[in-house]
Amino acid sequence: MAVYTEVSDAALADFLSAYAIGSLLSFKGIAEGVENSNFFLHTTQGSYILTLYEKRVREQDLPFFIGLMEHLSARGLACPQPVRDRAGQALGQLCGRPAAIVSFLEGVSVKTPGVEHCRALGRALAELHAAGRDFPMVRENNLSVSAWRPLFAQAEDQADSVEPGLAARTRSDLAVLEAHWPRNLPSGVIHADLFTDNVFFIGDALSGLIDFYFACTDAFAYDLAVCLNAWCFEADGTFHRDMAAGLIAGYEAVRPLESAEVAALPILCRGAALRFMLTRLVDWLNVPPGALVKPKDPREFDRRLTFHRQARDAWDYGRPR
Ligand SMILES: Nc1ncnc2c1ncn2[C@@H]1O[C@H](COP(=O)(O)OP(=O)(O)O)[C@@H](O)[C@H]1O
Ligand SMILES: N[C@@H](CCOP(=O)(O)O)C(=O)O
DSSP: OOBOSOOOHHHHHHHHTTSOSOOEEEEEEOSSOSSSEEEEEEETTEEEEEEEOOTTSOGGGHHHHHHHHHHHHHTTOOOOOBOOOTTSOSOEEETTEEEEEEEOOOOBOOSSOOHHHHHHHHHHHHHHHHHTTTOOOOOBOTTSHHHHHHHHHTTHHHHHHHSTTHHHHHHHHHHHHHHHOOOSOOEEEEOSOOOGGGEEEETTEEEEEOOOTTOEEEEHHHHHHHHHHHHSBOTTOOBOHHHHHHHHHHHHHHSOOOHHHHHHHHHHHHHHHHHHHHHHHHHHHOOOTTOBOOOOOTHHHHHHHHHHHHOOSGGGGTOOO
16 A cells, blocks of 8 residues: 555645635545555545655656646546646645645556557557647656666665576666667657556546656657556566557557657567666665555566567567568
8 A cells, every 4th residue: 555654634634725625525545556645535526636745756847747637638638637726736735745636537447458458548648649749848757768777776786686687687688778779769748657557447448547657758659668568468477469469559540650669669668677677676675664555576577578688579569560
């Protein structure tokens, strides 16, 4: 359960007094998530999510995330809409943390997605990229290739205690990725963390996207590579080519990939897998004492990397030649 900061009744009442969202009916910590402290907020006017921003979220990036959700909602994308207080502010302070209230989205995430879920995800990802094209703010991806070596340095000494051989494999992946990381691909706003827990469905229809706190300005095809990693592999590393084909086809039904993006797909997928292996590894080795959180397993992405190292082209990821 991700609740790093406990919120007292008095602190909550004081915080909510700035908002015109009715009177509080219920308030509960949310079990899912690993980054921030999240709470369900139910008032006489409706349901909301209260987020207290923790550890990896930098305060100076919050206007980008809040502004982006407002921008995407205004363009009809189903994503959380920040709620402004009576003074017009979408960001406040609660229990010493930056905090915001956003609209509650209906729907549930799928634990075992199928081809049609992946196709719907692909469409939604391309629609997000299109809706973000005229968003005026820029945020560099601070978890891209130049961040991976410093992240690894925090965990290198203990990596082999998590999985034998992990340190050597990571050193070799880093060398390859740093030498061949693609530059100048079509870029714009990307979500950068569109895992199954961040995509809601009602029945078979995709109903919303959440968790924009890794969103940044980077290559669109890197976002697709994140989704291929997140949606099309089992925890044991088994790859589902049919699901990957559905995801790419869904994406290209809205935004066809350029040839440079197609060529870059294998290295982008390898880099995305390394990025999640590394952040998970660092978190796995550094669970904050007393935090109600279950760290995610870095070995799942070590296994995906075995697939990516041998992939030759986009066809291996299900894209027709
Ligand atoms: N706008 C929202 N509408 C409905 N549920 C939400 C919303 N935002 C977050 N949640 C719930 O909170 C959980 C954790 O949110 P998330 O943003 O993924 O947290 P974290 O960034 O800490 O990983 C989600 O899995 C979902 O159940
Ligand atoms: N998706 C990342 C961790 C971030 O978690 P989220 O709950 O914010 O999606 C991973 O799986 O490593």
